[in-house]
Amino acid sequence: MSFVLSGCGAYFNQPTTPQQARISEGTQQTKKLKQLPEPQIPLEVGVYNFKDQTGQFKSIENVSTFSTAVTQGATTILIKALEDSGWFRPIERENFGNLQTERNIIRTTREQYQNSQNSAAQRLSPLKFAGIILEGGIISYDTNILTGGVGARYFGVGGSSQYRQDRITVYLRAVSTSTGEILKTVNVSKTILSQGVDVGLFRYVNFQRLLEVETGFTKNEPSQMAVQEAIEKAVMLLILEGIKDDLWSTKEGELKDQELIKEYELEQKLENDTELYERQYLKHEYRFAVSALGGVNFLDGDYTTSAIDFMSGVGLKVRLMPELGLNFQTNIMRFNATKDFKNWWVSESLNLEYNILPHDRLSPFFYAGPGVLFYADDTDTETLERWDSFFKLQVGAGLEYALTDRFSLIVQTDWNSVFSDKIDQLESGRRDDFYYNIGIGINYHFGPKSTNLKHIRK
Known part of the structure; x- marks a missing residue:
């Protein structure tokens, strides 16, 4: 919309009469x-x-x-x-031939004038080099x-x-x-x-x-x-x-x-530091980054009464290449399947993260990897006991915006398959439970500037 409005000046300045010549x-x-x-x-x-x-x-x-x-x-x-x-x-x-021709005309004319008037012809000034x-x-x-x-x-x-x-x-x-x-x-x-x-x-x-x-x-x-x-x-x-x-x-x-x-x-x-299409080039040479994020989650299980609830997490990323890194993340969340089932869970994930535009200020990224989901609530149920664990697979995507060389904002969402139907305490049907996370957070980049990354960047 801003692009369209910025060009409306041409619309409101349409020529209706012939315009006079003007200085360029x-x-x-x-x-x-x-x-x-x-x-x-x-x-x-x-x-x-x-x-x-x-x-x-x-x-x-x-x-x-x-x-x-x-x-x-x-x-x-x-x-x-x-x-x-x-x-x-x-x-x-550029048109030296024209200049030389004109000088010859002047020289010839002066010589003829000299012969008719018996006076000395005026010499032309030398050309500058x-x-x-x-x-x-x-x-x-x-x-x-x-x-x-x-x-x-x-x-x-x-x-x-x-x-x-x-x-x-x-x-x-x-x-x-x-x-x-x-x-x-x-x-x-x-x-x-x-x-x-x-x-x-x-x-x-x-x-x-x-x-x-x-x-x-x-x-x-x-x-x-x-x-x-x-x-x-x-x-x-x-x-x-x-x-x-x-x-x-x-x-x-x-x-x-x-x-x-x-x-x-x-x-x-x-x-x-600026690439084609006016994209600012950022080095991002720090090897490590820690992150903190907060957001919401949604449990998709056997109940139709599931509601959005709280999620937070911290992570540590190790940059292997400018585009590629390993991200270890811990999340604390509360699943809201029914009014009576609101329990706390902890997840641990190890993801392989791929950054599409590692040297741009704004870059999309994708990540995927295995993890473990733990039941962390004090209340034991018929199907769950404290610290019961479930293997899970996580796939997600997000956007990272670099504020400075060390700090960047992240927005991400992921889908988690738990390979179990016990998460909502109701085992029904053939489909396993899974959940979504949506979060916003901040990264802090630190550590040595890897010489390998510099070599790859060059």
Whole structure:
């Protein structure tokens, strides 16, 4: 719902009249480029061709098209980004032939004027040369890396929302013209979001009176804006990498350089801990974890009067691999089969736990294993005595959300088969008793950071 509402701005700003030409929009990265401190010495750079290296065309069903998927003017965008940063003085190299032709025209005209006026021809200023050449290009354009949607319809009234995410990647490198050495190479990726929302009503309001209403909108992030932002980010990274390696520096000196480097290293750490689809990467290298949880249980036996009752537990987990671990858990619970049968039980379980996304902040997990169920109530019955034990099998699933590196919240539910019909004190039919647990708790991770886990993670 929040995704749908966040996109409603396009619906309430529908164009109804022709719009006038306007100065092109800037990106968030444009503002950051212009806020960079001044360089000690602006660098003269040449850009020959920063081109689209993907060779992709727009994907349109049942239609042949020669329109490219991304802009072919990436060189112009790069030159504008270099100017906005204030760190570079771009020199015309993309259309150098045009420049050279115009200079020849000027030179010829002045020579002719010299011959007719018997005066010395004014010399042209020498062309500047670049100390650095910037190379690279748009190296990938991946479509439909993430698609999805949601919809519902009831009695002719409904709506739906769909989204699609593409991704563009650019590489930029600085080459020394005096030695040919590649000084730095940086790369940047930027996602491109497309979304659509539609709502409809189709209903007979009276006999032979049909009401049909439809509305909706689609919103596509301009690919040119995505290319611009990615190139501007690459220019900024090139500047910061150069400051870090003492290739150039700010006008304000060493203290400002160190401040920029510190901010850049923090951003690098956050980016290194983020995987595809903006998933934050967590290490989870602690070998052990203790857990405490509380919740409810439900006994499914021979009585139809069973009710939900109390359950709590503690556990100890040993991480064998980032995805795999052993979990020993003790639960104390009260089964509520009838008004007269409310007794306390203790269970011990040893489960093999599999974590699907071990390095994500939110991850589902599954567990299964054997265990023992003990009758722990003071009241003996005809079928049960204190500390009677029953073998059981447990299967469950849950979600774990990492609050910090050491603490995480867990929500889990499991099904337990006891292989006995005595749990509710009524042996009836051929089906054994079993019960469900639903709990919420917290994990505390501790112990040494296993070197084996680090090796597996790498």
